[in-house]
Amino acid sequence: MKPFAYVRADSLAGAAEAYAAHPGASYLGGGTNLVDLMKLGVERPTTLIDVSRLPLDAVTELPDGSLRVGALVRNSDLAAHPLVRDRYPALSQALLAGASGQLRNAATTGGNLLQRTRCPYFQDVSKPCNKRQPGTGCGARDGVHRDHAVLGHSERCIATHPSDMAVALAALDARVELYGLGGVRRVHAADFHRLPGEHPERDTVLEPGELVTGVVLPAAAAGLPSVYRKARDRASYAFALASVAAVLEVADGVVAHAGLAFGALAHRPWRARRAEEALLGAAPTEAAFEHAVDLELAQARPLRDNAYKVPLARNLAVDVLTRLARHREDA
Template sequence: MKPFEYRRAHDVDGALSLMAENPGAVFLGGGTNLVDRMKLGVVNPRMVVDVSRLPLDEVDVHADGGVRIGATVRNSDLAAHPVIRSRYPMLARAILAGASGQLRNTATTAGNLMQATRCAYYQDVTTPCNKRDPGSGCSAVDGYVRYHAIFGASDQCIAVHPSDMAVALTALDAVVVVRDMDGEHRIPITEFYRLPGDQPERDTVLAPEQLITAVELPASVSAARSTYVKTRDRASFAFALVSVAVDVKLENGIIADARIALGGVAHRPWRAYKTEDILRGSPPTEETFRQAATAELVDATPQAGNAFKVPMARGVMVSALRSITTDGATR
């Protein structure tokens, strides 16, 4: 690891000032991703601004039923919060599906969202990688692609976003709250992450000097049923091959509303809008579920080494939908 300057911010304005005064500086939350990349030589910041102790560690329930999650709330604390467990069980399950207990005790809400897209070639500084070194090429193309994208990839990058929590937040229509020198801004999470295009080094729309301060959840619909299902190579401490966050509202035996997001399939959490459109107004039957899942996967463009993700994604979506719409199923 190369030498760097460490500064601890005591308030949001101070953190923003340090970033403005030191181009190339980076924010540090729990450090579970950033420090690893620094050790590998993937990133070499001249300054690290520690924001982990900012007073942003509360989960506040609004009068309208919505929830504001502070940026420095630890993942373990969020998953265990009684309001999250009761109103947003999908989110709690997604968090618990990620990493290990030790990492969840350290990782923060904002840090989880800002994880770098994972790829073995990105983390290996001896190989070309457009994300790490723009213009150098993508080693994953025609390489090892078991974990890589089947949606939204470009010839510049085919890696996928690693966060489980972000998939659930995408299905929940969460909003990311950020601060900069111009004040506070709100970005729908569906607009927060980027597809690689010709700038794969940019995972999000955030500017370097912008700081995430919170994530806001809309009021939960009490009649909705939700879950998070993750398929992976081992039972824990592994990234998703395919994951799905599903939230469904049933009325009089018909699917009145549905929100679905996929993980492990794209550079960002993939909102399954085609699946949702077919589900709304339809009966919760096996035939409906398969038709809806298939419609989303028609546009998938897998590589030779990850074509299995297409039938896997279909199966995971159908299974998740079946599990939460069966008579007697609970949130």
């Protein structure tokens, strides 16, 4: 392992200042992804800035009814939180679908958002990868790509984002709080991760030195029927082949609000805006759901070995939306 320095931050300002003072530094929270990548030689930080002791480990109900989740809240604690389970069930389900219990006990909310792709070409430093080393090529495009992207990919990268939690946050219209030397800002969870384009090495919209401090779940989505569903090769400890997070509000016999996001289909959680627009004002029928999802997935550009993802995602989404509509009728 390459030698590195260690700094323990005692405040947000101190963390940002330490980052600025140590070129090549990385923030360390739970470390469940970063440390693995350091062992593989993929990540080679000059300095680790430990932010794990900052006061960012609380779930707080805000005056407007929204819920703020600190960046250091552990995945297990967030999944089990009564307000999350009651008001945002898709988020709890997504967290429980990810990793093992041991990893969920260590992994943080911020770290979950910032985890990097599990593409084997990215994780193997002997293979070409534009995300790891820009300009070397994408080994997966002509290689093994059964698990790779069918939406939003580019000639430079076809990797997918691995997070389950981020898919639910996108569908729920959550916002991500960021802190840096320039101050505090919020971005929509659906816009936090980037598509690869010409720069697949940039996973998110984070500016250099910025730190994720929390996630805000909106009051508007609280209590709405929501579900997260994941298809994978085995029943546990496996990343998604395709996943769906859906939020559905039906009023006066038509869809009043729909939030739909796909996981494992793109470089980021894929917010299905076309499908949502098609559903607004429509009767909540299986035919309407099929039409809307087909409009969204018409954008797919499957590769040689992953065309199966398109019908898989379609069937997941239609089934999830249909069940949510029936749940509303039965309530």
